[in-house]
Amino acid sequence: MTEAVRYWFDINGVPDSPKPPRTWEAASALVARGLIETGWDAEKKGWHNALSDPWGAAYNGGIALDLRYFAQAHPNDPLAPRIGAQLQEAFAAAPSGRGFDFAFHEGNAAETVANEASAGLRDALAMPQDGAYAFHPHTGNKMFSQAQSKSLGQDGEVVVGTCVMGLEPLARRALLTGDALLVSSLEKGLAHLDQYVRPQGAEHWEVPLACPNLRALALATRCYLYGYQLTGKQHYLDKARFWAITGLPFLYTWNAADRPVMRYASISVMGTSLHTGTWFGHPVQWVGLVYADAICELAAIDDSFPWTKAAEGILISAMQQQKTAGAPCGHVGFYPDSYSTLLEDETYHWCLAPTLLAEVLNALKGVDPRASATVVRTGDRTVHLIAPGKISDASYESNALHFTSLYLVGATHEVVVARVIGAADVLVDGAKLPPVDLKADGEAGWKQAPGGFLRLRIRHAGPAVRIEIRGCVLMEPGARKNLGGLANGDFEEGLAQWTPDAPDCARLVADAHSGKQALELSAVGRTDEVQCPSRPVLVEAGRAYQLSAWVKQPEGANGYKVTLDWLGEAGHIRYDNDWQGDNRPAEYTLHGGRFIAPEGARRH
Known part of the structure; x- marks a missing residue:
């Protein structure tokens, strides 16, 4: 067919x-008027998705973003100040968060991703x-x-x-x-x-x-x-x-x-x-x-x-x-x-x-306030650029990532670069962007975020700005690694794919069995154990899986375990490990074993 x-x-x-x-600009104004006037419920401080709807009005992050974008693109339109006041009312009454896309304009985009x-x-x-x-x-x-x-x-x-x-x-x-x-x-x-x-x-x-x-x-x-x-x-x-x-x-x-x-x-x-x-x-x-x-x-x-x-x-x-x-x-x-x-x-x-x-x-129109992803391929690795507006002319060569961000003149927004675990410098139109905490609203700069994300906050001096990230350290491909073994199981990419339950008790040290670093966990001063689970891996019930880990315990009388936590749709099923209760080697020793995924297991 x-x-x-x-x-x-x-x-x-x-x-x-x-x-x-009507023109595109008049079309944008009619949409904004429909949202701010027809859709708004002043009592509930939210918007209707339909009229008359059985669900009632509520906060809608997409509508809030559409209105914010219109006011930003048309600051002299009579609707703009009304939109600002309405958004403040909606934000004050919102139960939690402003929505995924809104974080790229006001918030922490890397955390949202x-x-x-x-x-x-x-x-x-x-x-x-x-x-x-x-x-x-x-x-x-x-x-x-x-x-x-x-x-x-x-x-x-x-x-x-x-x-x-x-x-x-x-x-x-x-x-x-x-x-x-x-x-x-x-x-x-x-x-x-x-x-x-x-x-x-x-x-x-x-x-x-x-x-x-x-x-x-x-x-x-x-x-x-x-x-x-x-x-x-x-x-x-x-x-x-x-x-x-x-x-x-x-x-x-x-x-x-x-x-x-x-x-x-x-x-x-x-x-x-x-x-x-x-x-x-x-x-x-x-x-x-x-x-x-x-x-x-x-x-x-x-x-x-x-x-x-x-x-x-x-x-x-x-x-x-x-x-x-x-x-x-x-x-x-x-x-x-x-x-x-x-x-x-x-x-x-x-x-x-x-x-x-x-x-x-x-x-x-080519300028969307919603965030979208652009994938840059380099060999068997990928880098993901997530931003509002449009990303163009993206490339990676000689450990440097180059791309152009297109958005509204004078606007500030965030770009998240996923699957990058480190960078030396970030330049915007040839000028260095400072590495900062990005805590202050509107503060331009960049920082490394947990989980293999770079977080950039940029101001658009013009409709297009050229960005260069030098000294990029990319995450391993992972597609083969994650299902054939743990992603970042050697900690060469820091704590990416690992989540310590007490971050102050986990650190990376140079004293490694192989490679450049290892994970050190310390329970000093604690009455409970310290855990650092990996990102789960999909498994099939009934199949055998090999657990291998090089571990040592240089000090302390209490023990440790390297454990598989089998999980199903409802959560924990059981633990498997080779711990005997007395193995506290002062030098690196291989731990692990071959274990069968129990019935109902979907991941570990």
Whole structure:
């Protein structure tokens, strides 16, 4: 089918977008007005994602960032001071944190990325052994009953949509961190995805699994694209293109003369919801915007199709559907959940906040306040540059990393460089950036952060600044190391991949059995033991694993243990070690043994 789709576009060309109803700048202002006026709940100090919604208003880090960015980009707009006041109210009432992306503008971005790595580990542990995420009917919610959910598919049924809904968060976290465990887990999930060719199952809260679905292929495009960026494997890029091309038949490529909204409106489902009605003739543009966002990402590395032209058309159709002054519902800036191409009006009254419009609009403008990752490959190692805006012209040679950061003039933001455990100097436009603690708000500088992250805070004197990081020390590849043995098991990369429970009791010393350094733990002055667990490694129950460690105890009467802690989905299962209670060698001695992973073990 994809070959037929490509042939049609080769013969007929990619349709031009309809005329935008307003300029990009006016579109940004309408989005901001929709969020600050229509979406804001003054009593709850939060924003609505839809009106009228059963969930109520709450703090939303994405909305807060969209508003902050608009005010920063348009300081003279009348909305700017109102946005500042509203954000202060929202921050004061927020339960905790401002969101992942916000940390790159106000906060500690390296700590936030490290938290994503931990969340990714939970994703990997929750992944089914064969990478096949299954459908399970929900037990009922405010929208649909359990009986309705059960009618949508068989419990345990697996399709591409159920898989990518589970895999996409893990894929995104793997791209951010380059963590070996996450990359290997992503590849396992992609290996399972390879068997599917029919997009379905990613709106299974209301849509039967059998119905072809645009959201499923959008998420599949992302998963394979991230796999390609992480590994460089051509197969993954080919599959990303396949799923992206599969999405084109879900778009109207024409319109009746009196119905301009039709062109590039998106049919989200070729079928029905809850076995009633049909979605043909009733575009659901938020799903189209999810697809547009995915193909914008693909366009950054693939020019086999004018992806951004299609994304622009989808965005313009959404802009045409937006409510403006005089709308009967008064939801200015919002847009309908579904639009009737026959009636040229909303299919039913359910208005959505324009957050997805903001994402695609900013992506097409090339300056997005949300953080994204750029992967630089050097041999079998990768470096991950995570920043808002855009990273371009990135390269690594002679132990130096070079890249250009593009963002708003006068803005200050953070860049996190992942999988770098040390650096000598950081230069911005040729001037040295000082190594500082980065505790003061707005303070420019850089510092090494735990876990293999460099944290940079830079000010944009112009729209583009050139950054050079000299004397880079890169983390080992890890993809082979992490599953064949512990990542950084020799401590040559410091404490990366290790987490002492009492950091003041753990230090690196030069007195090593081999290599340049070893880990020293001291329990002096403590009544309990000191532990330093490694980052967990995925295992298979019933398989044998060899534990080997060179250890000595130069002083003290109490003992030590080098231990395997077998973990399952519910946590600890049991410990294994070779400790006999009296081995306290003054010289390095080999400890360990061969142990069988117990039933239920997923990691150690």
